[in-house]
Amino acid sequence: MKKLKIASIPGDGIGKEVVPAAIDVLETISDLHGGLSFDFTEFPYSCDYYLEHGEMMPEDGLKRLSDFDSIFLGAVGDANLVPDHISLWGLLIKIRREFEQTINVRPAKQLPGIQSPLVNPNDFDLLVVRENSEGEYSSIGGRIYRDEDEIAIQNNVFSRKATERVMRFAFDLATKRQKRVTSATKSNGIVYSMPFWDEVFKDVSNDYPDVETDQQHIDALTAFFVTNPSRFDVLVASNLFGDILSDVGAGIMGSIGVAPAGNINVNGKYPSMFEPVHGSAPDIIGKGIANPIGQIWTAKMLLDHHGEEEIGQVLLDVIEETTSDRIVTADLGGKHTTKEVTDEIIKRLKAKA
The missing domain is CATH 3.40.718.10 (Isopropylmalate Dehydrogenase)
Structure with missing residues (x-):
């Protein structure tokens, strides 16, 4: 028992x-x-x-x-x-x-009988795997000065340990599903943390040769969530990007x-x-x-x-x-x-x- x-x-x-x-x-x-x-x-x-x-x-x-x-x-x-x-x-x-x-981990799946706001949801069934401990939500930073001189600083923290951990978790899930992992990135605009994220994703993917990989910039990725969510299986994302994607996923389910x-x-x-x-x-x-x-x-x-x-x-x-x-x-x-x-x-x- x-x-x-x-x-x-x-x-x-x-x-x-x-x-x-x-x-x-x-x-x-x-x-x-x-x-x-x-x-x-x-x-x-x-x-x-x-x-x-x-x-x-x-x-x-x-x-x-x-x-x-x-x-x-x-x-x-x-x-x-x-x-x-x-x-x-x-x-x-x-x-x-x-x-x-x-x-x-947040699933998003078209449930029968529930009207998705999408015209053609095409039976999407995906998982968003989000790094949940650091990234853009790291509580490091501060505020100084006042009035027009006030400055707010928020530091994003990406460790190799946490980044690799969430990616391996996503790949392990994918091996039990459709064997596809998409990485959410923004390395064309965020010049340090996101290229680092991409490098770790490439390193981890080498250990999973049977899993198909893809990476998409977060702005385009959110658009694909709306226009063609059925193309995705498992997605891995940083704290902020995963938060955004998972809420979009909930929205396209209909509630x-x-x-x-x-x-x-x-x-x-x-x-x-x-x-x-x-x-x-x-x-x-x-x-x-x-x-x-x-x-x-x-x-x-x-x-x-x-x-x-x-x-x-x-x-x-x-x-x-x-x-x-x-x-x-x-x-x-x-x-x-x-x-x-x-x-x-x-x-x-x-x-x-």
């Missing part, structure tokens, strides 16, 4: 609605597959927690989370209560950085509410964290119409991470069958509630057992 200890952090807004829904799905999977069980422990870390305690999590919050196999996060942030830079850096980014979750993500620790020292791409959506809190698919697809990524790819694929198949039959929430043009979509997925999982 494989027993996974999962730290559940519903967080803010609709996270408190979709995380319980996804946990119900995972518990159903556990009931149907005797070799797998989950032990969930919920933590209240959120903007509400900040208003009560003056911090997004307690001083020993990371220590408490470190004992778990994975973290299952809902949403972070409510700018009406707490400024975003406090909520994100006090919880989400703090976990990513301190737990060395150096790689972010950010269906997009999942994983923050991966590759050295085994700390848990990885799985979260949907959508935010806390304060405008629909409590209405029962939050789209649970992003969180449930995120649960599929958690299963894959722990070696349960077969079960994870069954879950994704069921998600696609559900969307194909238009059992979806209002953001996808449907009329079903969070609970109704979740219950349908659970019913179909049981039918396949």
